[in-house]
Every structure is written in structure tokens, then in C-alpha cells.
Amino acid sequence: MGSRASTLLREEEIEEIKKETGFSHSQITRLYSRFTSLDKGENGTLSREDFQRIPELAINPLGDRIINAFFPEGEDQVNFRGFMRTLAHFRPIEDNEKNKDPTASEPLNSRSNKLLFAFRLYDLDRDDKISRDELLQVLRMMVGVNISDEQLGSIADRTIQEADQNGDNSISFNEFIKKVCL
């Protein structure tokens, strides 16, 4: 516990993260404390095992996919900046952000980016399409052993039928947005 004091976050870093993610100062220090408490190896990065140690996450049917979302392509460790960047997607959209300057880059927690996060939970191979197989995989994770293959298959088929508009038998990001339409 004494070593935590030595890895205190510097003011400049906090400012950078604030600009990039939009979290407030106290939220960033709070999440930094959380990051260090999860980091059992005390090397400034989190591995997949560190996440799986959270019981409430381990029992989440989509737990592994959510953990995956934190790790960039092919990497096994995530540092604090990466951690915050992913969490930033979940920050609620505040009123003063709605009328932002349209030429500025899109904030991480924009509606579109939130939907993209969810889309990527389905689209494992990142080909920007949710195929029938990918849909089935996620369905299987959420229902466990309680529904038969045939039933699950027909649910998947029906979903694709309803959502697919260009007839390629898979769901693109735009079709996803229209289907979900939150």
C-alpha cells in the first residue's frame, strides 16, 4: 500500500486525460485509485486476469467480451490511459456537450461511439459486419445451456431478417443503429 503514493498521477497527465475523455478531476483520481487497486502486479498495467478477479464481472455472461474491449488489437496489457479511454465511452452525455463545435473531433462518449462500442461486442473479427455466426456466439453466451441450437438459430435468423436491409445476410453498423435506435 505504501507504493501507491509513489505512483501518484501527475497534474499534467490528469489534464491530458481530462481533455481526451471529459472526466472531471475527482473522477480521474477516483478511477486511478481503482486502477491501482486492480493492478495486483503493481506494474502500471492491467492484464485480463486482473479484470477477471472482479467477481461481478466474472459472472457476467458477456464478461470476456467486455474485458476484450479494453485491450487494443493483439495486446495483453492495458495502461491507465487506455483504461480511461475505454471507460470514457460510458460517460453520460451532458447538456453542455450537445451543442459543441461541429468541427471539433467527436467526443469519446458521443452517441455514435457508444453504439460502436456495443456493435464491436458482436463484431469480433472487426470486419464491420455482424454475421449470423457472430450473432449466434453472443446469443449463446447470454443464454448458456438453456436454449437449444435450433431455437437459437431461428432467433438469430429472425433478427437478421428484420434488420438486414441490403440483403447481404449480415448486419452493418448503420443497420444496427436503425434496429436499436435508442
Place this chain on the structure above:
Amino acid sequence: YFLLNFNPFDNLLCILLGISFTVWFTLLLVFIIVPAIFGVSFGIRQLYMKTLLKIFEWATHRIERGAKDNNHLLYKPYSNAIIAKEPTSLEEEIKEIRRSGSNRDLDHASEFEMSDIFYFCRQGVESIMDDEVTKRFSAEELESWNLLTRSNYNFQHISLRLTVLWGLGVVIRYGFLLPLSNNTLCFMTCNFLSEQVHLMCYRICVRALTAIITYHDSENKPKNGGICVANHTSPIDVIILASDGCYAMVGQIHGGLMGVIQKSMVKACPHIWFERSEVKDRHLVAKRLSDHVEDKTKLPILIFPEGTCINNTSVMMFKKGSFEIGSTVYPVAIKYDPRFGDAFWNSSQFGMVNYLLRMMSSWAIVCSVWYLPPMTREEGEDAVQFANRVKAAIARQGGLVDLLWDGGLKRGKVKDTFKEEQQKLYSKMLVGTQEDRSRS
């Protein structure tokens, strides 16, 4: 030859040592041993406590002022909640998500919606930001600084006065409190000849650790033939309870010094020690425990059903073994005041010796003990429900969070059955609508 090597300075040293030893011994006798034997108190410790609190307040205030002057922002990790949520069920939340979706007519309720994953997604990320379990296995974070570097994240040089105070604190704690505890702890290991001596030894221990304990509702103290259950934070819990009453302890025989102590304790009172192999046999354990409680001349058994040390902010799952025996249960709630020194034993971080050193060198161990009214298992209640009822009562009294999670999660992985439960719930939502559809 001998006289030629006689150094006057040596002589002085001897005299000084002799004097300090005598002073020590007298202090020891007057302030610790004699009151412990007779069970009286001088009220010195209460005064000590009040003074310490005032000093801590000043120290914290000084840090805050210093930080403001230097334009730093203070590190207050847990003072504001980061997640805004109200607890609802899986079904309600998924329905809510679907409802706020596109223009679906609700009588044509779909079975599966792509937006359903938002629920699991949000639950998952919320648990990454903050979860109820992992924070119970590390020491509680404090708002004010108690002059121990071990509990401070803002420790930088703020003012000379504060640093001097901290230095003084170190000198007092390591130069005075620690040796004091060491000396008196030696008394504890010497003899366990009778019940009364037992009590006295524990009382001496309590004073040695500068423990300031307040007992509430002593009329509910556990009686013979009953089982006393309490929430577990540290090995000191045992000392605290045993200095106010005699209990039979249950546990595994350890090797080494602990084992020798355990075996010698049995001569005084019949404690229930198990060999390591016997621990696995639950029936054997249950039989020995019930034999013990049936004998009304034997002392009440002291058990910590959580099975491991928790950090005193919550009470975790009670193992049902002790609640199956069917005797009267006397619940006890123990709450430590974290301002004076954190009593939680994080066994994955420190060993026993390291932990005891930290305990003996902290300012004081202040805690409250509440003896709750006895409870028995009611008609139609199984052991697990009874255990949860007792746990809820202890949590309420001690102001702790009542959790269903198993303390064993400190070291082990969570069981898959919990995930399967969630999957079952969700499947019911999908398949349930299918059945209605086939009917219509």
C-alpha cells in the same frame, strides 16, 4: 589488569540501564498489570484517545490548507460516488431498454432484441469502475490523516510543524508503545492454568495493545452451551472477546509456536482444536461441536463464520456449518474505529508477525463490541436462511454493509453457478415469449 580496563563510561551506562529498567517495570506494574488483575481502569486511555483525535484533526486541516496554498488538489479516492444507479432486476432493465428503443408496438413483444446486450454491457463496466467485493479485502480508506505514513497518500512536506509532529509520533510509537507491548505480551505466553488467569492474561494483552474497547449490552453475553458468532477482521478479535468472557475456541492446530500455544491452552479450558485432516470431514467437525454444546458445563464456542478476515466495512457470507448444530446463537458485532489504526489483517499482504508489529505500533485500537440478543433457528427456516438472518442483525448493529458474497473470494474464483443463474433468467425472457407465441 581488570581494573585498568575499567571504563567509567561503561559504569554510567549500566546505571542508566538499571534505572530505566526499574522505571519501565514500575510503570508496567502500576498502569497495566495491576489494573488488569483487578479489572479497573484509570481513564487514562479515554483521555489519550481524545487528545489523539484533536491532533489528527489539526494534522488533516494543516494538510488541506497546505495543499490549497500550493494549488494542489488532494487525493480523496472514495469521497464521491462515481456510478449513478438504482438497483433493478435483469428483466425490468432489459424491458426498459427495449421500450426506449424504436417504435415497437408492445403487444407484439419480440423475444430477442439486439439492444439486450446493453444491459450486460453496462453491468460489466459498472463493476469494473466499482464493485462491492474486491474493496472489502484491502484496508478502508480514511478521510483524515492519523500521522501514520501507511495510511496517507498526500504525504509531502507541508509544514515544519507537521513533520515534527509526525517525527514525534514515530518516536513515541516505536520507542514507547512498541516495547511496552512487547514486554507485556511476554506475560501472555507464560501460563494458562485456570479460567481466571486466562481472563487476566487477555486483559493484560488488551492494555498492552493500547486497545480501548467499549462493550454494549453485556446482559446478552453468551452463556454455556451456546455458540457465539462474530464478524471477523483480525486475530485481535479473539483477544477482544476473550478479555470480557470465557470462550472455547475452534480451529485448526497449526505447527510451530502457534501449535504449542494452542495445545497448552487446552489444559486450562477445553478448546476444540482439529488436526488438518479432520477439518475436511464436515460431519466430524459438526459432531464434535454439537457434543460440546450439549454439555452445559462447557464454555460457549466462539466461531467466525466468514472464515476469513474482512476489512470491517462489510459482513460477508456466513458459512452455514455452525448454524446447523441447532443450539442458541449469540451474535456479536465488532466495529473498529479506523481513525486510530487499521486493524484489518490483509493476510496476502503481511504475515502474522509483521501484522502484530503494525498493531503494536499504531496509536491505539479503538473498537465497539455489541452483544446482540440470542437467536435460534425458527420453524421452516433452513441453516442458510438462519445464517443470513444472524448476519443481517450483526451488519445492522455494526453499521456494516450486508453482502451475500463469499469471503473466500479473497483468494478463490467465483463459482460458475452465479453466471448460470443470470443466463437462466435471460433465457426465460426469450423463451417465455416464444411459448406465448405458439399458444396464440
